[in-house]
Amino acid sequence: MLKNPFFILFLLFSISSITAQDPTNIPGTIYSEELVPPYTPPRDILTTFAGQKIKTTKEWETIRRPEIIKVLSTEMYGFTPQEKIPVSYRLVEINKNAFNGKATRKQIEMTFSNNGKSLKVQLLLYSPNNKKKPAPVFEILNFCGNQSLDYDSAIVISKTLTEEFEKTVYKKRIARTERGADAYLYPLEEMIDHGIGFATAWYGDFDPDYYDGFHNGIHNLFLKDGENQGNNDWGSIGAWAWGLSRIMDYIETDKDFDAKKVAVIGHSRNAKATLWASAQDQRFAITIPNNSGCGGAALMKRIYGETASSINKLFPHWFCENFKKYNNNEDSLTTDAHELVALVAPRPLYVGSAKYDQWADPKGEFIGMYEAQPIWELYGKKRFAYDQMTPLGFKVIKSQIGYHYREGKHDLLICDWEAYIAFLEYHFKM
Ligand code: GCU
Numbered sequence: 127m128l129k130n131p132f133f134i135l136f137l138l139f140s141i142s143s144i145t146a147q148d149p150t151n152i153p154g155t156i157y158s159e160e161l162v163p164p165y166t167p168p169r170d171i172l173t174t175f176a177g178q179k180i181k182t183t184k185e186w187e188t189i190r191r192p193e194i195i196k197v198l199s200t201e202m203y204g205f206t207p208q209e210k211i212p213v214s215y216r217l218v219e220i221n222k223n224a225f226n227g228k229a230t231r232k233q234i235e236m237t238f239s240n241n242g243k244s245l246k247v248q249l250l251l252y253s254p255n256n257k258k259k260p261a262p263v264f265e266i267l268n269f270c271g272n273q274s275l276d277y278d279s280a281i282v283i284s285k286t287l288t289e290e291f292e293k294t295v296y297k298k299r300i301a302r303t304e305r306g307a308d309a310y311l312y313p314l315e316e317m318i319d320h321g322i323g324f325a326t327a328w329y330g331d332f333d334p335d336y337y338d339g340f341h342n343g344i345h346n347l348f349l350k351d352g353e354n355q356g357n358n359d360w361g362s363i364g365a366w367a368w369g370l371s372r373i374m375d376y377i378e379t380d381k382d383f384d385a386k387k388v389a390v391i392g393h394s395r396n397a398k399a400t401l402w403a404s405a406q407d408q409r410f411a412i413t414i415p416n417n418s419g420c421g422g423a424a425l426m427k428r429i430y431g432e433t434a435s436s437i438n439k440l441f442p443h444w445f446c447e448n449f450k451k452y453n454n455n456e457d458s459l460t461t462d463a464h465e466l467v468a469l470v471a472p473r474p475l476y477v478g479s480a481k482y483d484q485w486a487d488p489k490g491e492f493i494g495m496y497e498a499q500p501i502w503e504l505y506g507k508k509r510f511a512y513d514q515m516t517p518l519g520f521k522v523i524k525s526q527i528g529y530h531y532r533e534g535k536h537d538l539l540i541c542d543w544e545a546y547i548a549f550l551e552y553h554f555k556m
Contacts, residue, residue: 149432149440150485156430157484165427165457168464168497172504175460183504194465195405201460202421203402204360204446206368207348211240215376218248219280222255229254229318233272233282234376236327240347247331248272248282249373252314253323253382262322262387262554264546265373265410267329267366267396270302275314275326277306290334313543320547321556323383325373329396332369333362337443344368357447363421364446366399371407378409387411387554391546393538394486395444398422405469412553413470414528414546416478416538419486421445423477423494425463429456431487463494471498472505474553476528476546481518483536489515495527502526521545524552 156162172180172190175197180190199205216235224231234249250272253261268274270291273281291300302308317324329335333343340354344365360368370390378385389412392400397418404413415422420432421444435453437444452459467475477495479488492515499509507526516522521530528549532541550556 149436152436155432155436155485159430159489162428162430165429168425168427168462168493171464171468171498171500180504186501186504191469194461194469197461198402198405198466200358200446200448201452202445202449203364203367204358204448206360206364206406209240209348211238211347213238213372213375215379218282221278221280224252225315225318227255228315230382231276232380232382233280235282236372236376238344238347238372241350243347245331245344245347246285247327247369247372248284249325249327249376250275250281251323251325251380251382252318254318254321257321260381260384262389262550262556263325263377263383264317264322264389264391264550265325265370265377266391266393267332267369267399268308268326269329269393269396270299270308271328271330272326273305274302274308275306275312276309279305281305284328284331286330286334287328290330290336311538311540313540313547316543317547320551322547322550325377325383327369327373329366329369329399332372333365335362335395335443337441340443359446361443361445361449362441363395363399363402363444366396367403367406370399370403371409374407374409385409387550389414389546389550391416393417394419394536395441398444401466401470404473405466408473410473412474412476412550414476414478414549416542417480417483417486417536418477418491419483422486422491423463423467424487424490425493425497426452426456426459426490427462428487428490428493430490431485434459463490464497467494468498468501471501472507472526474526474528474549476549478529478538478542478545479515479531480534480536481532482534486536488531492529492531495529499527521548523548 214237218235219233221231229252232251236247238245271287273283377383390400390410391414393416397415398421401415404410420437438450479491510527515531
């Protein structure tokens with residue numbers, strides 16, 4: 127298909143339209159509660175698709191949880207391949223003197239191989255030096271490459287990064303690929319001072335963020351004859367979620383980190399991947415979707431801000447083909463965000479929302495979380511203490527479900543990290 131000139135023209139057209147458009151300005155987008163049309167309320171989380179009432183944690187784990195994963199795989203994210211593929215880890219760099227001797231920085235090159243093909247992913251890790259036992263860790267996929275988090279020229283730049291940034295996504299991100307350009311958004315030293323480690327990789331290493339008919343990135347290693355694509359084959363969010371689990375596999379081998387204390391965190395598209403990763407992989411102890419929006423914690427049936435049709439149009443590679451059935455047809459969705467969020471239970475979850483992030487529908491993110499709560503209760507955990515979005519800037523930290531709705535725009539800011547650090551300290555009893 128990639129040899130077909132019409133397909134190439136179509137690709138170039140889709141890429142340039144993504145680059146040119148500010149997605150949040152799509153005409154007809156609903157940004158006012160009064161305009162939210164009546165919609166079918168979310169299905170009670172404790173009732174199966176066939177109408178059976180779930181009464182025990184065993185029924186949740188054996189009936190309801192697997193059926194939700196199946197429906198989310200079929201209708202939204204596509205099925206994640208279950209096959210374990212070979213991986214090797216190469217230590218590229220170790221610097222025991224990071225942050226003036228407070229931390230050890232490691233860079234690991236992960237090489238995945240399958241069907242005669244291979245894929246390399248660069249991992250960047252920091253662990254506190256002053257520790258008596260393996261450290262808890264924040265695990266995150268970054269947007270602009272590992273080199274954007276640290277000025278040091280020793281940080282490896284992914285080979286595909288420049289190529290990808292030249293031909294895709296938002297032009298403004300190119301400036302953010304400079305060494306250290308995003309460092310101000312990651313309080314790494316503060317994490318280290320709190321005894322918390324950090325593990326990251328560039329999300330594009332696992333799957334480039336543009337539509338190419340689902341052939342590039344990790345997808346390619348699972349294509350035996352070079353062809354796909356079933357209507358429920360995995361999209362990019364599935365690939366990024368898969369990547370998060372593979373980083374967890376590495377963490378399990380590294381004695382500097384406590385693999386039982388991994389908080390998986392993500393912002394925006396990577397927050398959607400974070401939720402989907404944690405839904406499928408219960409090794410993640412804490413889950414933190416920051417500004418996750420549509421395809422994350424926000425209830426899609428509200429069609430407030432970004433909708434299934436806008437997300438599928440702008441990012442046709444994020445979800446599986448089946449998800450396109452719901453374009454302008456959200457009321458017929460078989461599943462919704464609260465079912466995704468519930469898969470995190472009973473583990474601690476922190477939902478972060480922002481006022482000027484109406485595209486992500488902060489109220490929808492709250493409802494997605496709120497409607498999922500009965501699963502935490504089923505496990506004997508306390509309900510979230512509030513029945514409504516909490517006042518701006520108020521942070522709910524000492525709770526199984528953490529939450530804040532803050533001032534400011536769509537971003538993962540230092541004030542968000544401060545709340546997340548406190549959440550880890552509370553849950554990991556640090
Ligand atoms: C776009 C997209 C969102 C996504 C965001 C991001 O705005 O429409 O769904 O969350 O990009 O990843 O920053």
